[in-house]
Amino acid sequence: MKHPFSAVVGLFALLLVLGACSARKTYQSALSAYEIGxxxxxxxxxxxxxRKDQDPQHRREMAFLSADAYRxxxxxxxxxxWYKNAIRRGYPDLKALLHYADCLRATQKFDEAVEVYQQYLDxxxxxxQAINGLDACRYIPEWEKKPSRYIVxxxxxLNSKYHDFSPVFVGGRDNEILLTSTREGGTSKRQxxxxxxxxxDLxxxxxxxxxxxxSPPLxxxxxxxxNTPDxxxxxxxxxxxxxxxxxxxxxxxxxxxxAELFLAKMSRGDWxxxxLLQLGGDSLMAAHPALSPDGNTLYFVSDRPGGYGQKDIWMAQKEGSNFSRPVNLGDKINTTGNEVFPTVDRDGNLYFSSDHHMGMGGLDVFMASKDEEGLWRVQNLKAPVNSPGDDFGMAFINSEDHRGLFASNRKGSRRDDVYSFYLPPKVFRAAGEIFDKETGQRIDGARIRIIGTDGTNLRMRADGGKFQLKLNPETEYVFAAFRDGYLNDKARETTIGLEDSKDFRVDLYLTPTDAPIRVNNINYEFGSADLTPGSRAALDSLVQLLELNPTITIELMAHTDHVGSDPFNxxxxxxxxxxxxxxxxxxxINPDRLVAKGYGETWPKKVTRELARQHDFLKRNDELTEAFINGLTPEQQEIAKAINRRTEFRVLSTDFQESFAPEPGE
Structure with missing residues (x-):
């Protein structure tokens, strides 16, 4: 007779064997499921x-594959x-580190992600991919702090507690959409x-x-x-x-x-x-179709041979009732990762999602436009369109407004949810005032001319010395102000390359011509008439002033202080x-517009409002004569003598007309 304890031990051993067999069977089944996606x-x-399999190698592999499946x-x-578990157990493939860093970035654990990326890059x-991820960890906080102009x-x-995604507008209208959903009430009960x-279903x-x-989606x-059980x-x-x-x-x-692409036609309200759409071979994956606005180009996603990564975006042209052989969009768009959910807006820009181009985490939406040489230029749409989750499937309303719908599983979503987006137009405004440069008072009745590189050519009156107008994007402007009795002034502003709306302040200062005008920062070598190198910038500004005022003639006036003999000065x-x-x-500059005149010490400077503001020991209209200067402190005397050593000009006439010599033979 067998001892009862032996029977218990035998039963326990049998259960262990059966448990191990069950664990191995489950493990193999899980491997098979993973391999077919x-x-x-x-x-x-x-x-x-x-939980059941105690084999260290199996547990290490299961940790990695579980992580990969969740990702x-x-x-x-x-x-x-699970990636952290696999790494801790010594999983040998370094991709575990890379994907772990990607997931840390997607969950906004940037400091940890940076450490893991650097460990992988060592x-x-x-x-x-690691370099992009490392860069993204540095840029994402800045993107979130300063989001783009999109409103999301x-x-x-349109959303349920299930997956709702891939909206598409019907016929370009803004009042009817199709969308994909896994909500209850569909035609399939299969999970x-x-x-x-x-x-x-659709x-x-x-x-x-x-x-x-x-309306509630139907x-x-x-x-x-x-819609079928498939x-x-x-x-x-x-x-x-x-x-x-x-x-x-x-x-x-x-x-x-x-996945395959199918074509259905609408007739009398019914599909x-x-x-089945044939795109160059049987048993090839084709998904996520998108037609160009004219309907002649089909974009879709496939993992067919000839691509760059896991899933690539391909293109085929309409040829009669069929499409041409698909062409890969190339390595500017496609990467070793996944590029999916293409869309094209009315301007021909391609939008798609990628998990490999530098992004915030998961799938990010990117816009690709072609440059003058026909090459793709790809840019991340940043926050708030993109998030640390998956963002994909842009759908545009075919109108002047840059708006539409897309899908995201970002924080706050139940699963994949539909979001609206709207890109407000960039608004640029310019406002300014026209001032008398000497008095600082606004000048009433000045005329303004605005010339832009987009063909803008406006003339307006600055009532009360003020003006304002709206500017166009991607344009460089010149603002010029005119008033009788004053020299003209101009300023430049540009909206080229600006990503955000902006208000410009354009104040112009007109110099009265009824008194000599000092040209600052013109200096000479000691006791010499040779200009110092630093004087060139000041003289170049005088050149610009003469070019801006082409009808004036001027007298260049050089003055010295009272030190030295009169003949020498x-x-x-x-x-x-x-x-x-x-x-x-x-x-x-035409020499007929210029007169040189040296005054030595005979014309002491009269203190202007500006000089009085700069030097508290001077008052407006003080004349810096030798007697006045001798009454100042030694330090003040040096300042006053330096003010007298000046180069000025005064306007002699305002009606100069440039004359040109006739060409030979005329």
């Missing part, structure tokens, strides 16, 4: 196997936990092994003007023609809305089926039986005035 089912089975379904927080220097809001009436959600909604809300058909979604329509291309993932329990001042005139002639 059934990530939701894989994570469920890995979780069960992980591929957008659950970045869970993925980070072993794999130059890896583009959830469209609550996706990839996402764990019900199979998706729904329709109309905008109710009176309520200013979208199936676009209930006859089983478009999975449908990600659609695009021709410009008139009479043909629809959409994605369908057919279910076959005996084999793995790729025709969809036809007269000679030196004349030579200095001539040095200035010679420089102006070298710069192209």
């Amino acid at each position: 059934e990530y939701y089912r894989a994570t469920e089975q890995f979780r069960r196997a992980y 591929k379904t957008g659950e970045y927080a869970r993925a980070a936990i 072993s794999v220097p130059g890896d583009v 809001n959830p469209v609550r009436e 996706s092994s990839i996402t764990g959600a019900l199979y998706a 729904y329709r909604s109309e905008f109710q003007v009176q309520r200013q809300k979208w 199936l676009i058909d209930e006859s089983g023609i478009i 999975e449908e979604g990600a659609a695009t329509l021709t410009p008139l809305g009479d043909q629809m291309l959409f994605t369908r993932c057919r279910y076959d329990r005996t084999k793995d089926m790729n 025709s039986e969809p036809i 007269f000679t030196l001042s004349q030579q200095r005035a001539q040095s200035v005139v010679d420089y102006l002639i070298e710069q192209g």
Whole structure:
């Protein structure tokens, strides 16, 4: 007779064997699910196997694959936990570090992400994805602190507690959309092994003007023609809305089926039986279709051979009732990661989502436009369009307004939710005043001329000395002010390259011509008429002033202080005035407009309002004669003598007309 204890031990050993067999079976089943892309089912089975299977190698591999599956379904927080587990257990593939850093970035743990990226780059220097991720950790806080002009809001009436995504406007109108949803009430009761959600269907909604809300989404058909027990979604329509291309993932329990594109036509309000769209081969994945605004170019996503990464964006041209052989959009758009959900706006800009171009985390939306050489230039749309979650599927209203819908699973979403976006136009305004440069008072009745590189040519009167106007984007402007008895003044402003609206302040200062005008910062070598190198900038500004006032003739006036003999001061001042005139002639100023005159010490400076503001020991209209200067302190005397050593000009006439010599033979 067998001892009862032996029986218990035998039963326990049998249970252990059966448990180990069950764990291995679950482990193998999870591996199979992962390999065919059934990530939701894989994570469920890995979780069960992980609790039972004590094999260290199995547990290390399960931790990594669980992390990978969670990452591929957008659950970045869970993925980070499992990547950390795999790394702690010594998982050998360095990609675990890279993906762990990506998930830390997506969950906004930037400091930790930076450390892990750097650790990975120590072993794999130059890896583009890691460098992009490292850069993103530095830029994202700045993007969030200073978001773009986009205004983003959830469209609550279109969203459910399930996945709602890929909105598309019907016929370019703003009052009717199709969208993809896994909400209850669809035609399929089958659960996706990839996402764990019900199979998706296509729904329709109309905008109710009176309520200013979208109507509850309804199936676009209930006859089983478009929506079937298989999975449908990600659609695009021709410009008139009479043909629809959409994605369908057919279910076959005996084999793995790729996503395919189908074409259906609208006739008398009903959709025709969809036809499989052939795009260069059977059994090739094709999804996320998007037509150009004219309907002649099809963009779609595929992992077909000849690409750059996991999923790439391809393009095919309309040829009769079919499309040409697809062409990959190239490595400016496509990367070694995933580029998905393409869309094209009315200006021909391509929008798509990527998990490899530098972004905030998960899928980010990017805009690609072509430069003058026809090369793609890609830019991240930043916050608030992008978030640390997945952001994808832009849909544009075909109007002047840059607005539409897209999908995101950002914080605050229940799963994938539909959001509206609107890009307000950039507004540029210029306002300014016209002042008397001597008195500081506004000048009434001045005339303003505004010339822009976009062809703008405006003339206006500055009533009360003030003016304002709206400026156009991507334009450089010149503002010029005119008033009899004053020299003209001008200023430049530009809106070129500005990403945000801006108000410009353009104040112009007109110099009265009824008194000599000092030219500051003109200096000469000691006891000489040679100009110092630092005087060139001041003289160049005088050249610009003469070019801006082409009808004036001027007298260049050089003055000295009272130190030295009268003959020496007269000679030196004349030579200095001539040095200035010679420089102006070298710069192209007509010599008939210039007179050089040296005054020595005979014309002491009369203190202006500006000089009185600069020096508290001077009062307006004080004349800096030798007697006046001798009454000052030694320090004040040096300042006063320096003021007397000056170069000025005065306007002699305002009616000069340039005459040109006739060409030879005329």
